[in-house]
Amino acid sequence: MTVATTTRRGTAWHRLRRNRLSFAGVLVLSGVVITVIVGPLLWRVDPIAIDLANRLAAPSALHPLGTDIQGRDLLARILHGGRVTLFVAVASVVVALVFGSGAGLLSGFVRGWFDTAVMRVADVLLAFPPLLLALVIAAARGPGVANTILAVSIPALPRFARLMRAQSLAIREREYVLAAWAVGLSPLRILFRHVLPNAVGPVTVQASIAAGIAVLEVAGLGFLGLGVQPPSPELGAILVDSQTYLLQQPTAVLAPGIVISLSILGFNLLGDALGDVFDVGSGS
């Protein structure tokens, strides 16, 4: 008998390489992520050390991006702030992914009243513009890392739930799932071993795109003073701080803006790339 020798992993990597734009996206995103993770370890300047003698210093060897109005090193602030912003954004997507798709998976699998209840809650959440809902939650719960994660993840829940429910509904009718019932496997085993692994593809694409949106929302909440609180650096907070002296120190606005843009671009291109890898749309 003849058996193909390529593994699944191998072909996925191959497909990713074939699309240059997707590949560029993955490079950009890994660039940003590596920079904010490794950067603070190499550039060991304290991002919150005030040096009033050196306010708004021009870029130099000592301060590659200059300093802000309180004399704090901007490079260090961007590196640490990027770390915080990305961490909070990714964390909120993970929360939304786990709870949203968890609810959707179960919803499509068991159907009935549970499905109806979950979908009505999702409809209610979807009725609000995401950023507005995030603002309301952040304002009600107060600022801070945990509350920002909550505020950004809740508006993202319904999309994950709906997407996963649609997958779950489709997969539960597949013949291998019927065969699993016929064999007499337990419902939990069928859900986690047969339905879930075949339903996750589109959700990972959605997660990547949602991460881009989350970066924007985390920075937005920070900008409005409802997100991560000073003195902890955060890209949105740096932006709002520096807009008052935009003309004296343009790097203080440009640098965080560029990091935010690159992360969003990277996440979106990664989403496209994952779409190619999982062949979302062709149904296989």
Next chain:
Amino acid sequence: MNGKETVVRGIDLRVAFRTEDGRRVRAVDGVDLEVGRGEIHGLVGESGCGKTTLGRALLGLVPLTGGRVIVDGVDIGELRGRRLRRARARMQMIFQSPWGSLNPRMRVGTAIAEALRAHRRVSRAEVRPRVEALLAMVGLPAEAADRYPAAFSGGQRQRIAIARALAVEPRFIVADEAVASLDVSVGEQILELLVGLRDRLGLSYLFISHDLGVVERVADRVTVMYLGRVVERAAADELFRAPAHPYTVALLAAAPGRFPREVRRAFVLSGDPPSPVDPPSGCVFWPRCPVGPTVDPSRTICRTEVPPPTTVGDGHVVACHFPGEVRLPDPVLR
């Protein structure tokens, strides 16, 4: 069935769905079925007549709205939970499409092992040899266990699906168009495998097919369905030699390769099968029947009364008010 023990028995089976607009469709409408040990029971009828639904309902894959399924003398409807799953697993299914019946993200060995351990304690050390034994039984090498379904051809996949079904040591297998989507030569091998397993393991089959030639060769008895009901049942040779229901006659006459074209034309049914949402009154076949009230208006009974099953020969049962009126010409071809 010649007095052999009954393995699976369905009594007055009914399956009804609701359509999107809330109307009731009776996909299976009061079907009785009995399959004996070692029997291959053919189930034929045009698409949409409820063959697949009947097969799935026996296994509990679609909920019954009426009737009982009895396996080895045990009424499945009286069991719950783990015992129900175990009893149901005595019945397995081979699906039409080998492409859809295997989980693409699970290694073949894992899928078979999962079935092996579903109802029995099998130690870790025992699993691999038993998986390999099952693969060997369906004619696949032991290495197949380590691969994903994507690595296999349609015929090989169908063998894997059979191995998985055999892992739970079933007594009865519903083969739903199990060879229909395969190349003829490959389908032939799978057919041989299924019949061989019947002989070796004493399995029984409900062999669902639209290919009458295949059914004639492998089936011991044949049931003909039309619009969710049984219209005729007989031993295979009897049914193919002397069909008594006008629908069976039309079905046989239409089958490719049995009769010259002129004969096929003469027996072609008029119209489409009626919608099961709104079935005809009385005998569901009357609007298309060549000897029914559309041809002979005096036969009002066809429109008013459901024909009861009538015995016309040894184990030959027909649901028709005027059985045997339409006869097949002697086969000329083949």
